[in-house]
Amino acid sequence: MVLGLALRGLAMLGYRPALFFWADSFAYLESAARPVPGAFRPLGYSLFLGALAPGPGLVLVTAVQHLLGAGLAVAAYALLVRRGLPGWGATVLVAPLLFDEFLILLEHMVMADALFTALVAAGVLVLLRRRVTPATAALAGLVLSLAALTRTVGVVVLALAGARLLLRRTGWRVWGAFAVAGLAPLLAYATWMSATSGVFGLTRADGLFLWARTATFADCSVIRPEPRLAPLCPDTPVAGRPAPPFWLWAPWSPIKKVHGDRNALAGRFARAAILAQPGDYLAAAGSDLRWLLRWERTTSREAAMKRTNPYWFPFEERPLKPSVRPVAEAYEGGPAATRIHEPYAGLLRAYQRFGYLPFPLLTLALAGTLALAVVRRRGDALLPGLAAAALIVAPSFLAGFDVRYVVPAIPLACLAAGLALGPRSRRLSCGNVPA
Structure with missing residues (x-):
C-alpha cells in the first residue's frame, strides 16, 4: 500500500x-x-x-x-x-x-x-x-x-x-x-x-456508436438499405476503412450528411447491417479483440513524444x-x-x-x-x-x-x-x- x-x-x-x-x-x-x-x-x-x-x-x-x-x-x-x-x-x-x-x-x-x-x-x-x-x-x-x-x-x-x-x-x-x-x-x-x-434513454448516441462499428464492414450491395439510409453507406473499400471512432468524429464521415434524427437512422442502418452480414460483424469485433494479444498496451515512446498517444x-x-x-x-x-x-x-x-x-x-x-x-x-x-x-x-x-x-x-x-x-x-x- x-x-x-x-x-x-x-x-x-x-x-x-x-x-x-x-x-x-x-x-x-x-x-x-x-x-x-x-x-x-x-x-x-x-x-x-x-x-x-x-x-x-x-x-x-x-x-x-x-x-x-x-x-x-x-x-x-x-x-x-x-x-x-x-x-x-x-x-x-x-x-x-x-x-x-x-x-x-x-x-x-x-x-x-x-x-x-x-x-x-x-x-x-x-x-x-x-x-x-x-x-x-x-x-x-x-x-x-x-x-x-x-x-x-x-x-x-x-x-x-x-x-x-x-x-x-x-x-x-x-x-x-x-x-x-x-x-x-x-x-x-x-x-x-x-x-x-424527447428521447427516453441514457444517451442519444447508441445508434451512432453501433453504426460506426458496422461502418468498418458494411456492404450496401448486400444490405440493400432503404433510400433514407443510403447516405450512411461507406464508399471506402473495406480493406482501407479506418477504425470506428473515425467514422463517428471525422469531418468526412457520411453521418455528417444525414438530416433528421441521426441516432435513430444510424441505429436502423446498423441493425440492418448486422442482420445482413452477421459473419462480418463477428469478424470485425474479433479483429478488434486481437489487441488483447499485444504485450505493449500502447504505442511507442516516439509516438508519445509526438503527442499522438493519450495513454x-x-x-x-x-x-x-x-x-x-x-x-x-x-x-x-x-x-x-x-x-x-x-x-x-x-x-x-x-x-x-x-x-x-x-x-x-x-x-x-x-x-x-x-x-x-x-x-x-x-x-x-x-x-x-x-x-x-x-x-x-x-x-x-x-x-x-x-x-x-x-x-x-x-x-x-x-x-x-x-x-x-x-x-x-x-x-x-x-x-x-x-x-
Whole structure:
C-alpha cells in the first residue's frame, strides 16, 4: 500500500493539477457546470465533478480518484482474506490494483474511467458478502446503477448481477430490493432525458456508436438499405476503412450528411447491417479483440513524444486550446493546463515502461479463472469473472475497441481469480435462503 500510494504521489506531484483526454475531459467539465443530459455520455461523472467543485479544483478530483483506487485494493484484499486466502496470496492478486500504471494514469485523468472502475467493483464486492440481505442487495443495485450512469456499459454488469441473484434463488425480497434500487436511478435519469430532449434513454448516441462499428464492414450491395439510409453507406473499400471512432468524429464521415434524427437512422442502418452480414460483424469485433494479444498496451515512446498517444504520462507540457481553456479554468478557478514537475514526472515516466499487467496475461488468467470456477463449482467467482469478460468484450461489439476500456476489468479479474483459487468456504446465504 505504501508503494502504491507513493506512485500516486508521484502523479500528484509530477503532473499538476490533472491530465486531460482530448475533448472528452472538457465535455465532462462543461456538463458539471450545466448538468443537462447530453447526447454521447450520461451525466454520472459530471455530477461527481460538480459535487467536488466547491473544493480546491482539479487537485481534489485527482486526489479522490487516487484514494478510490487505493481503497478498492484494500476492499478486495479484505474480502479475499476473509474467504480464506492467505495474506501473501491476496497481496499478489491485488498488486495490479496498486501498481498498474494505467490504473494510476486514469485516476489522474479528468475522465469517467476511475470512478466507473471503483463503482462497478464496489457493487460486485457488496454482492460477494457471505450473507446478502435485502439491504445489501439494494446497496449493490444502487452502486451498479450509478456505475451505469457513469459509463453505459455498466448496464451489462447490472444485468449480470441481477441474473446471478435469480440463479441463487435469493427470494423475492432480496431480488426485488436489488431490482428496485438498480432500476430506479436509471428510470429517473431516462425520464429526465425525455423531458429535456424527447428521447427516453441514457444517451442519444447508441445508434451512432453501433453504426460506426458496422461502418468498418458494411456492404450496401448486400444490405440493400432503404433510400433514407443510403447516405450512411461507406464508399471506402473495406480493406482501407479506418477504425470506428473515425467514422463517428471525422469531418468526412457520411453521418455528417444525414438530416433528421441521426441516432435513430444510424441505429436502423446498423441493425440492418448486422442482420445482413452477421459473419462480418463477428469478424470485425474479433479483429478488434486481437489487441488483447499485444504485450505493449500502447504505442511507442516516439509516438508519445509526438503527442499522438493519450495513454502515456506526457513528456512535455501542452497548452490548452482556446476553445476549451475557459471551461477548464472556470472549474479550476485559475490556470488549468497540465504543468510537469521534475524529477517526479520523470520517475513515473520511467515506471510506465514496465509497470503494468500485459493484456495477454490478463486474458489468459481470466479465461483460466472462469474455467477453474466451473470445475471447482465456485459460483461466487463467476460474477466478477463474467463481469470482467463482459467489460472487455462488449465495447468491441457496441462501439469499438480501446485499450482504456479493458482497464476496469482488472480489479474484477483479480477478485475472480482469488475466489476461484481460494479454499472452499461455508455456504453463502441470501437472507434466510440457502445459496
